[in-house]
Amino acid sequence: AQKVTQAQTEISVVEKEDVTLDCVYETRDTTYYLFWYKQPPSGELVFLIRRNSFDEQNEISGRYSWNFQKSTSSFNFTITASQVVDSAVYFCALSEFPEGGSEKLVFGKGTKLTVNP
Amino acid sequence: DVKVTQSSRYLVKRTGEKVFLECVQDMDHENMFWYRQDPGLGLRLIYFSYDVKMKEKGDIPEGYSVSREKKERFSLILESASTNQTSMYLCASSVAGTVQPQHFGDGTRLSIL
Numbered sequence: 001a002q003k004v005t006q007a008q009t010e011i012s013v014v015e016k017e018d019v020t021l022d023c024v025y026e027t028r029d030t031t032y033y034l035f036w037y038k039q040p041p042s043g044e045l046v047f048l049i050r051r052n053s054f055d056e057q058n059e060i061s062g063r064y065s066w067n068f069q070k071s072t073s074s075f076n077f078t079i080t081a082s083q084v085v086d087s088a089v090y091f092c093a094l095s096e097f098p099e100g101g102s103e104k105l106v107f108g109k110g111t112k113l114t115v116n117p
Numbered sequence: 118d119v120k121v122t123q124s125s126r127y128l129v130k131r132t133g134e135k136v137f138l139e140c141v142q143d144m145d146h147e148n149m150f151w152y153r154q155d156p157g158l159g160l161r162l163i164y165f166s167y168d169v170k171m172k173e174k175g176d177i178p179e180g181y182s183v184s185r186e187k188k189e190r191f192s193l194i195l196e197s198a199s200t201n202q203t204s205m206y207l208c209a210s211s212v213a214g215t216v217q218p219q220h221f222g223d224g225t226r227l228s229i230l
Contacts, residue, residue: 009157033216045160045207045221091159095216102165102173103216104150109159 002027002096006108013082014116021077021111023092029053033095034068034075035105040088051075082115089113120144121222123208129228136195138225140208146220147213149191151175151183154205154224166191167213198229 003026013019025034036048049059051068059066063080079086092108124139142149150165152175162175164183172183180202184192191210195202205226209219 035218037221043205043207043224045209045219047218047220050216050218102167104162104165104175105216105219107152107160109157 002029002032002094002106004092004094004106004108006090006092006111008111009109010112010114012114012116015083016081017115018078018080019082019113019115021079021090021092021113023075023077023108025073025075025092025094027073027094027096029095029097032097035093036066036075036077037091037093038088039091039110045091048077079113082113084115084117087113087115121208121210121220123206123222123225125225126223127226127228129230130195130198131230132198132200134195134198134229136198136227136229138193138195138206138208138227140191140193140210140222141189142191142210142220143189144210144212144220145188146210147188148211148217148219149185150209150211150219151181151191151193152207152209153177154207160207163193200229203227203229 005024032053034051037045039045065078067076089110089112091110093105121142151163152160166172166185182194207224208222211217211219
C-alpha cells in the first residue's frame, strides 16, 4: 500500500530562517502524483503544488521551492526567508490507484511549522 | 475561486444521535470527499464520490454513511454518534481527471458528548 512519511512532527524557526519540510513516500505505481497542502490555523487546507512522477524538475514559486528526487522517493519542500504567516501545518500527499477502486490521495501526518518573530 | 462550504464550523451532539454534516461546492466538480483529521493521525479518507448517487468507501468508513443526491452536495451521516467520532471533519472537491488537486472546506469540528 502507498505510504507517506513526514518524519518531522513539529518545527520551530525564527523569522527569516530557511526551513525544509521532508516528505518520503512509498509506492509501487510507475505513474503517481505528489502534492503539498498548507493548513493555516483557520483550518482550510490550501493546495500548493502537484507534481507527477515523470517530472523531476525542481520548482520554485516565490519563497517556496520543491525538490523531487525519485532515487530517494522524496519530495521535500523548502521555505526561504520564512515569515510568521508561514506558520501552519503542512501535508504531503500521494496518489493511490487501488485495484478495482477509484483513485484517491494518501496523506502524511503533517508537519506543524511555527515561525517566531 | 472554488468554494467548498461546510454547513457548520462547530457542532456538539450527544452519543446515539444521528448527525448530518453537509458540504456544498459551487464549481460543478465531479468528485467529492470526506476526511477526518485527528492529532497525530493526519487526514484519513472516510468516503468519496465520483458522481451523483455514487459512493465509494475510503479507509475508515465504519460508523459513517454518505449521500450524494445532487452534484454540488455531499452529506456525511453518523448513524449513531459515538464519542470516538469526535474529530475535525473536512470536505473536499475536485474536477474529474487524473488526480486533480482537491479543494477543501474550512472543516467542521464535531464533539460527541
